Amino acid sequence: xxxxxxxxxxxxxxxxxxxxxxxxxxxxxxxxxxxxxxxxxxxxxxxxxxxxxxxxxxxxxxxxxxxxxxxxxxxxxxxxxxxxxxxxxxxxxxxxxxxxxxxxxxxxxxxxxxxxxxxxxxxxxxxxxxxxxxxxxxxxxxxxxxxxxxxxxxxxxxxxxxxxxxxxxxxxxxxxxxxxxxxxxxxxxxxxxxxxxxxxxxx
Numbered sequence: 500x501x502x503x504x505x506x507x508x509x510x511x512x513x514x515x516x517x518x519x520x521x522x523x524x525x526x527x528x529x530x531x532x533x534x535x536x537x538x539x540x541x542x543x544x545x546x547x548x549x550x551x552x553x554x555x556x557x558x559x560x561x562x563x564x565x566x567x568x569x570x571x572x573x574x575x576x577x578x579x580x581x582x583x584x585x586x587x588x589x590x591x592x593x594x595x596x597x598x599x600x601x602x603x604x605x606x607x608x609x610x611x612x613x614x615x616x617x618x619x620x621x622x623x624x625x626x627x628x629x630x631x632x633x634x635x636x637x638x639x640x641x642x643x644x645x646x647x648x649x650x651x652x653x654x655x656x657x658x659x660x661x662x663x664x665x666x667x668x669x670x671x672x673x674x675x676x677x678x679x680x681x682x683x684x685x686x687x688x689x690x691x692x693x694x695x696x697x698x699x700x701x702x
Contacts (some may be wrong), residue, residue, distance in 0.1 A: 502549050503541045507534055509556040513567035539681040543674055545663050551656040558653075566651045574647035577634045593650060600661050601649045605642060607664055611673040612641050619691065621698035622679055 500508070511534075515527060526532065541549060559566045569590060575583040593601075609629070616623040628634075631642045649657060667674050676691065683694035 502553055503538060506541055506549065506553050506556060507537050509553075509560060510537060510567060512560070513556075513565045516565060517568050517571060535682060535685045539678050539685060542681045543677045545659075545666070548656065548659040548663050551659045552652065555651075555653050555656050570647045570651050572647075573650045574639050574643050577631050577643045577646075578636055578639055590650075594654070597650075597654060597657060600657055601646060604649060604661055604664050605645055607668060608645060608674065609642060611675045614673060615675040615679065618676070619679065619695045621695050621702060622683070622691065625698070626679070 511530060514533065517524075517527065544552075556566065572583070572586065572590060576587070612629050616629065627641045627644060628638060629641050631640050631646070633640050634643050649660070652660060664674065667677075680691040683691045686694070688694040688697070
């Protein structure tokens with residue numbers, strides 16, 4: 500089993516056990532989509548980040564923590580603030596450094612996500628809304644999702660992730676574009692631009 504395969508297996512185990520207020524969600528029985536979405540992301544990560552995140556997941560399993568449940572819980576700060584206020588004290592506290600680093604990463608990734616929406620509007624329309632200001636109780640934006648996910652990372656993983664994002668920026672690469680290119684390939688398209696063109700022709 501590769502490192503990415505183990506990450507996905509551990510995440511799926513957590514995802515399967517997520518407790519939703521309205522009962523089990525349909526997506527919790529759709530491993531194929533889950534695997535494509537998560538693998539697309541991890542294929543764009545460097546070794547330091549994947550190794551550290553895998554350690555986080557292993558530690559969480561050993562401790563009985565569900566990082567996926569915690570991720571969705573953190574998203575509720577925007578999508579369901581009154582409910583979030585009830586249980587926020589049960590979530591691990593984030594240090595001032597973590598909070599600042601998370602917002603710095605989000606600022607960069609929002610720029611990339613917005614640029615992707617301009618360059619590939621059809622593919623962008625298949626993805627989440629972009630900004631937290633667009634959140635509803637039923638739709639979670641890219642920004643809110645990213646903030647929730649980064650909030651589950653250990654300081655070591657967050658530092659590795661932040662360094663990776665800096666490396667992408669220095670190289671002039673857009674991690675959203677890279678991730679969506681992997682998504683297109685996993686769905687059977689030759690590449691992102693082909694997927695964009697075919698979606699445009701059928702819209």
